[in-house]
Amino acid sequence: MRDTSPYYTVVSTTVSQVTGDGNDNQEVQIKMAKSVRRWEVFPGKNKFYCNGRIMMARQAGVFYLTCALIIITSGLFFAFDCVYLAQNVTPAIPAIGGALFIFVMATLLRTSFSDPGVIPRASAEEAAEMERQNEVANPNSPGTYRPPPRTKEVVIKGQVIKLKYCFTCKIFRPPRASHCSLCDNCVERFDHHCPWVGNCVGRRNYRYFYLFILSLSLLCIYIFACVLTNLILRAQDDNFLTAMKDSPASVIEALVCFFSIWSVVGLAGFHSYLTASELTTNEDIKGTFTAKRGQDNFNPFSKGSLLKNCLGVLCGPNPPSLLDRRGMVVPEPEPVSHVSVVQAEKDANAVSAHHEYYGSTQKTNNMGTNTVADRSVVVVNEESSPKKRDMISYQSPDGSINNKVPSVNGSGVIPAQNCIGKKNHIWDMTLNQLDYLGHRVNIYPASHGSVNYYRDPQEAPTRGELYVHSAGYPRSDDHQKYVLSRGVSADFPSVNY
């Protein structure tokens, strides 16, 4: 083995913190000049309209059905029954109906279009710090990486609440928050995901949701009563069948109302109970605060009396959205700067979540499963300043750049041999090669769930400090830093082959 190989730096492109190179900064600046707003790079599964002002779940088909049912039924009511009733009974009937209808639609649209209280995901740095704290709290295995405990406990008014770690959002979920699998977001005071309103129901829109079903049940009962009145009044002149023939619209309305009343009123009743006892549907179904065997269990979030709870839900503070959807994306060490990058980041998250979930104890074989790393890892020679594209640039051994992943076959470990005696060439590296390199120089002593390697001048030293000691590797060189996403970092001045 000769010591001719130049310094190799492992660079990831999943995190687009491009710094340290003038060209790269310019590239990013040009990209940013197109002014990407945050909603465009939002990692959850949501739809946005009106330049980020409106936020909904992706599948909103049932929401349009809800809208259509309400609008068509009310439209028929105003067009046919109201005309007759206003003439024969009182003009107050369409007035009250109109007010109710406007309120129902306003609350429905507000529920559907607003942010339910999504908790923004943690930045890479924050997640790493969290990991570190966990490892510190769990120091029984200093050399090896052991999956840290994934729950935290807090005491709220004497009640112990477990905070679970969310692998997607990389945060410990606050009390009462839950991850919505349909929207892929952690939502504060998560109630449920409601397909009928096409959105999650959470802390920010529960009030509107509750008022929506309350007013909708009133509207339903109101229309049903008016339609019956209409039919009965008409039947007084003639028999009931001719009355139905006279106004066929009333029959349709009566049928729609008759079938929806039960579910809507039932739901309104259920949510009235929840509101009065300051519970969420989620907690009620899971029975979080129901007394268990021999255990005193109570709801620490209840304000004491039914009235206070209702007032708290209906008239409490209006928490603002935490997402800043219409803010501009700034090329910061936040993994939000370009759509495709974030997509890659999402994949990476998914993969690493998977790995962590099943507990990586020793080196997991990532070949074949961790395609993200395959796609996004590129190895760059230190001497020719790292050309980092926005996403991926592969450079074949002869120096030509292409966008395709070069074939893995036949090059498993060969690049390492290729570089003997050669200077100043860049080659790409797929995961098994990285693995190979990793074992040759022992850069990762223990397991590594996902493999994201990045070299970031701003971040590396911090992480180096944080992790080098725990991993038992001395810091020697300042600009050669190998940082792995699992938090293991090692420095080595040269790699020998």
Added chain:
Amino acid sequence: MDTQRSPHTKVFIQRDFSEGIPVKFQTRYPPELEGRVDRATYESTINTINEMFAEAESTGSRTYCESCFACLTAYLALMCMDTFYEKTLKKVRRYLEEQNQRIYMSRGVMIIDPAERGLRILEIDISSIDTPQR
């Protein structure tokens, strides 16, 4: 772009959930600030932020009136007015800017507005170079 070379330490102050969901940050003094900011100054800053959030999260007459008014207009009024909570967020931002300018920046410490981090954590950046960054 010299700042990129200077390594930063970041301290993340976690939320204190002992009183439920309302936003409150832990008041424990982070040891990383030792020698830069004294305990009393730091604690007064954190306590002020916590008080501001506690006021926004409390159900006082102000929020009742605001909510009832919004409800009467079928929540259309919320489109054209800032809620009390949003005003508080702006107040916190202004307060932290002022504190950073007056106290922390000259000591190489910067407190990031918690709204930037989704109110989950309070991030404190500590620069390892001792020169003021102003």
